[in-house]
Amino acid sequence: MKQLTIVGAGWAGLAAAVAATQAGWHVQLFEASNIAGGRARSLQQSFAGKPLDNGQHVLIGAYSNTLALMRTVGLKPDELLKRIPLDLRFADGQGLSLPNWPLPLNMLAGLSRAQGWNLKDKASLMQAAWGWHRARFECDLTWTVEQLCNASRLSPRVMTQLIEPLCLSALNTPLNHASAKVFLRVLHDALLGGLGSSDLLVPRVDLGELLPNVCVEWLRTRGADIHLGTRVSATQVSALQHAASADSAVLLACPPWEAARLAADIAPKWALSCAELTHKAIATVYLHCKDVGFNGLARPMMALHSHAQAPAQFVFDKGALSEQHGLLAAVVSACTTERDDVTELVHEQACKQLGLVNVEVVQTVVEKRATLACIPMLDRPEPFVAQGLWACGDFICGPYPSTLEGAVRSGQQVVTQISQVTHR
CATH class of the missing domain: 3.90.660.20 (Protoporphyrinogen oxidase, mitochondrial; domain 2)
Incomplete structure (x- = not known):
């Protein structure tokens, strides 16, 4: 049986482990922490008898791979996530809220009732959205989101009350530094991904119960070896990589700074590209x-x-x-x-x-x-590190910013790539 050793049990590592198990690989999974989930995990602290999380994460309806992964391991996303049609209104009622209707009806309805927006604001958003659609959600690769908005002649109020919160929530990078290309990719999937793709999916349970805990149990029942609270050294990775064959591989599914540490002696140039990420x-x-x-x-x-x-x-x-x-x-x-x-x-x-x-x-x-920091022209590391050694995660080269969907897709895609190489 083919053997895949995965270092890191965040969402990318878990997605890779599930995909590899489904493909017939035996998975050995190592995680330095005592709990799985990586940067989207539950904490030991609790409130009202339920755990707090290390951050308030939100998914959107377009996160098809993440939702499919949840269903694969036996979870029911409709019960675990509260679905809210895109609603970015403030406590004073200002802002945009879209009904759960097909595009462009949802946009037209949302704009018609947007409080605090004048006709110029509404017209500027409609004109910009139509322009982005005509351009197939592509733009100059060097543009920031701010430059995109200025070129699209969006009103200051729309930029402040809609684009800025969207950009910060999706890319976690300010308008004047964020990549317009990546921002448009997220908008494309949210607006054109079908009915409900722009909906906000807010967890009803702690992040551990949302996916990681059930993933771990799903893997264990299917023969995977799970080692939580076990830190892997660079020496161990080097030995595993050296011993890798056509029937085995090693996958780094840890944060970029950890991946850089573990791969420094094996692939110095690749490791440096990880270490230099901001x-x-x-x-x-x-x-x-x-x-x-x-x-x-x-x-x-x-x-x-x-x-x-x-x-x-x-x-x-x-x-x-x-x-x-x-x-x-x-x-x-x-x-x-x-x-x-x-x-x-x-x-x-x-x-x-x-x-x-x-x-x-x-x-x-x-x-x-x-x-x-999702900036224009960001040079992200490739998944292939060296012979027998690969990497996945929300920092690996791909179309999505650092989101749960980006992590899940990376984990699944790298398993496909590894399988293709081993089948040659």
């Missing part, structure tokens, strides 16, 4: 509202007016999502503020914009290297 942080501030009579927010997810002194872009009502009454999760994408400072600023922002008074900080989680 990253952006994401902060999630968990708040407990104790206001008398507080029964949750008007919607499970709300946009927040964001600026330097009010850094959070979105807030989630965990009471409506996961029955953790009074718990709010405020998200700061592309976070550049220190942990204590961002906590204080977000606390003040939430109280002011949501009209709350008695609010306590529960926990602030900062993933300092949450995603790649």
Whole structure:
């Protein structure tokens, strides 16, 4: 039987392990942490008897591979994810909300009722969207999202209330640095992926239960060897790679800095390309509202007016999502503020914009290297590292930014590539 050794049990590694098992490989999976999930995992801390997560992740309806993977291991996405038609409205009612209708009817309906937008704002978005569609969602490879918006003559209000939060949530990179090409790719899949592709899919359960825990059990019942809490050394990787044959391979499914460390002696140039990647942080501030009579927010997810002194872009009502009454999760994408400072600023922002008074900080989680800085012309590493050694992850060369879907697709695609090589 063919043998695949995978280092890393994040979403990419788990997707690869499932795909390899389905293809008839025996999988040996190593994970340094005691829990699977990588940068989308549950924490030991809990609230109302349920775990907190290391960040508030959101999927979209276009994440076809992730949703299919969930079904493969026996999960029911419709029960685990709350489906919300794209809704980027603020607490004051301003912003865009799209009904779950086919394009362009959903866009027309959403624009007709967008509060706080004048005719110029609405016309600029329709004109820009039509232009992007005619250009087949392609643009100058060197453009930032800001340059794309300026070329499309989008109004400042549309840029601030729609494009900026979309860009930050999808690419975790500010408008003036984010890749327009990648942004358009995400928009293409969300808008043209069929009915429901632009819907927001917000977890009703902790991230461990959303996929990683069940994945691990699915793999174990099918003969995979799972080693959690086991750190693999560069020497071990070198020995495994040296022993690799037509019937075996090693797959690095760990973060780029770990992949660089493990491959430094085997493929120095490839390792350097991983080590030189720059990253952006994401902060999630968990708040407990104790206001008398507080029964949750008007919607499970709300946009927040964001600026330097009010850094959070979105807030989630965990009471409506996961029955953790009074718990709010405020998200700061592309976070550049220190942990204590961002906590204080977000606390003040939430109280002011949501009209709350008695609010306590529960926990602030900062993933300092949450995603790649998704800049134009970014040179991402290839999946092939050296003979018998491969890599996957949301940082590997591909059309998607650092998202769960990008990680899952990378893990599945590399197994296909490895299989093609071993079948020669």
